[in-house]
Amino acid sequence: MNPGIGYTALILVSAITTIIGFYGLRVSRTTSDFYVASRTVKPWWNASAIGGEYLSAASFLGIAGLIAISGLDALWFPIGYTAGYLMLLFFVAAPLRRSGAYTIPDFAEARLESATARYVTSVLVVVVGWFYIVPQLHGAALTIRTTTGLPSWVGAGSVVVVVCLTVVTGGMRSITFVQAFQYWLKLTALAVPAIFILLMLSGTTGSGAAIPAGTELFPPSMPLSGDSTYSTLSLMVALLFGTLGLPHVLVRFYTNPDGAAARRTTLIVLGLLTIFYLFPTIYGVLGRVFLPDLAANGYPDATVLLLPGTLIGGLGGEILSALVVAGAFAAFLSTTSGLVVSLAGVISQDVLGGSVRGFRIAAVFAAVVPFGVAMVTDSLALAGSVGLVFAFTASTICPLLLLGIWWRGLTDAGAVAGMLAGGILCGSAIMLGAQTAADSVWRDLLTQPAAWTVPAAFFVTILVSKATAQRRSSSVSRFMTKLHVPERPLAVDNPRTQPN
Amino acid sequence: MSIGPSRPPAEGRVRVAAPRAQATHIPYRTSVSQEVAEQSAVGEVMVRSLIRSQLRLALVVTAGFIAALLLCWALVHLVPTFADWRILGVPAPWLLLGVGIYPVIGACAWLYVRAATKNENQYRDLVDEK
Numbered sequence: 001m002n003p004g005i006g007y008t009a010l011i012l013v014s015a016i017t018t019i020i021g022f023y024g025l026r027v028s029r030t031t032s033d034f035y036v037a038s039r040t041v042k043p044w045w046n047a048s049a050i051g052g053e054y055l056s057a058a059s060f061l062g063i064a065g066l067i068a069i070s071g072l073d074a075l076w077f078p079i080g081y082t083a084g085y086l087m088l089l090f091f092v093a094a095p096l097r098r099s100g101a102y103t104i105p106d107f108a109e110a111r112l113e114s115a116t117a118r119y120v121t122s123v124l125v126v127v128v129g130w131f132y133i134v135p136q137l138h139g140a141a142l143t144i145r146t147t148t149g150l151p152s153w154v155g156a157g158s159v160v161v162v163v164c165l166t167v168v169t170g171g172m173r174s175i176t177f178v179q180a181f182q183y184w185l186k187l188t189a190l191a192v193p194a195i196f197i198l199l200m201l202s203g204t205t206g207s208g209a210a211i212p213a214g215t216e217l218f219p220p221s222m223p224l225s226g227d228s229t230y231s232t233l234s235l236m237v238a239l240l241f242g243t244l245g246l247p248h249v250l251v252r253f254y255t256n257p258d259g260a261a262a263r264r265t266t267l268i269v270l271g272l273l274t275i276f277y278l279f280p281t282i283y284g285v286l287g288r289v290f291l292p293d294l295a296a297n298g299y300p301d302a303t304v305l306l307l308p309g310t311l312i313g314g315l316g317g318e319i320l321s322a323l324v325v326a327g328a329f330a331a332f333l334s335t336t337s338g339l340v341v342s343l344a345g346v347i348s349q350d351v352l353g354g355s356v357r358g359f360r361i362a363a364v365f366a367a368v369v370p371f372g373v374a375m376v377t378d379s380l381a382l383a384g385s386v387g388l389v390f391a392f393t394a395s396t397i398c399p400l401l402l403l404g405i406w407w408r409g410l411t412d413a414g415a416v417a418g419m420l421a422g423g424i425l426c427g428s429a430i431m432l433g434a435q436t437a438a439d440s441v442w443r444d445l446l447t448q449p450a451a452w453t454v455p456a457a458f459f460v461t462i463l464v465s466k467a468t469a470q471r472r473s474s475s476v477s478r479f480m481t482k483l484h485v486p487e488r489p490l491a492v493d494n495p496r497t498q499p500n
Numbered sequence: 501m502s503i504g505p506s507r508p509p510a511e512g513r514v515r516v517a518a519p520r521a522q523a524t525h526i527p528y529r530t531s532v533s534q535e536v537a538e539q540s541a542v543g544e545v546m547v548r549s550l551i552r553s554q555l556r557l558a559l560v561v562t563a564g565f566i567a568a569l570l571l572c573w574a575l576v577h578l579v580p581t582f583a584d585w586r587i588l589g590v591p592a593p594w595l596l597l598g599v600g601i602y603p604v605i606g607a608c609a610w611l612y613v614r615a616a617t618k619n620e621n622q623y624r625d626l627v628d629e630k
Contacts, residue, residue: 072576072597075594075598076597079597079601082602083565083569085609086562086565086605086608087562089609089613090562090612091558260617263613263616263617267609267610267613270605271606274602274603274605274606278598278599278602285594406551406555477544480547480551484550484551484554485547485550485623486623
């Protein structure tokens, strides 16, 4: 690929992101602007921003790569990513917005009245965030290596620098604009080349590559086997219950004006995700046919980046390639900055006193540590490594949130025990799984642990809570009322209370 | 402050009267929202029933959605003839998992939001009733 394409795309996206970030700076003045955009973000803006933040390297590059490798079974990934929002909508969105807490540790402290629970939650949130940033940086490294030939650290490093600049200057308010823009950029960057490619292949526009006669575009799925059934089931558990614990997703809900707006926002997000996820499938299917050696060489995640240039020649192909590369960078930037904002919120509130200055220091810290980790680790398949983060979140933060919101019996001891049990089980399973031989019967259980670690974490949480019932928070009734009782409509919004 | 008639009671007798007996009568009513705010037993019952109905709703829709997912999975993996159907050249399993399942997700979300808002409106009507 012409290296100029990579440079142009990278510089354009970084420049636009920074400009929108600075524009946001002009309207971002108070601490509340910094942390929660003063809770005045409209559902459409917020939904675009959530979509922008959520569609990470795994969605933009990873799903197509996975479809190129494993075919039909990979389609469960986008289904799980989308359906995770359904669970978020059902169980978490409105109550969490009403809780008035800003971060998950804030929620833990308010619900359980325990500093220990807060501390454990903070540590877990930071761990989850860091391990989610690492695959984004791997994706950036891969993109830069594929498109320009520069060493890996340039890609990861430029993402970290741009993210630090935008977050440090504008905080949450400007990030909301940046994220919303990046959703639409990502959608355009996948949709436009895909539509061009499909038009070309269907023979309506001139010459170009054609599908070789007799090629089976849609190979039949693998024969049914026990382990693939377990893997799919476990993956779905991880994605359905992992989404509702992701710190960068949850922090977005605090920027809604009220609980009902939080629900409307989620509904719009589901629509935006649905439209987006139609396209990676197209790339994956075509990548199997036209770029089969990518999967064989161990770089299936580059399918999306190389497909437009391979199929469409000339200037058109170069422009479309630049668009795809720009979209990929938007994916790394938006997810990373969302994570950095939420981690900076947690770190600065717990360690640095919650000031704007503390937020800035914490933001840089939150971005630099995963950069170090990304530089010393090898890139796994992006969709797979993000899937593991979901499994870890589902085994640790999900029980705290679900039981905290819906069950009065949860105690601080129960929550801490459940989070630690889930975290230790899931973490050690992932580490053991990476070293297990491919033909071992334990391999699937260890590499896709969510199906047993999530129930185990719930079980421990409930058991310990029951055993320590005397530790129930004294204010649980009041807090439950706050979570579930709808807010009073503001007088101006309600025509019935207007004087006639 | 003296209360009652100006004439003192007869000698040897003591007038016993609660001051409130002559206070202006204020009708005493508690709105349900006050009960909720004061965490009285009535308010507690109302909130508990709201939480229960919201949880029941969420669990029912989740169960329905998971049943739909299982049905899709079974169609794709357990019905061999399903893979032979093609629409515009795309096999049915790819269409189902790549496109068809998303409207189901959207429908579940829409149904839930409608029902949850209805629950909250019912609660609000009950509480605001004077």
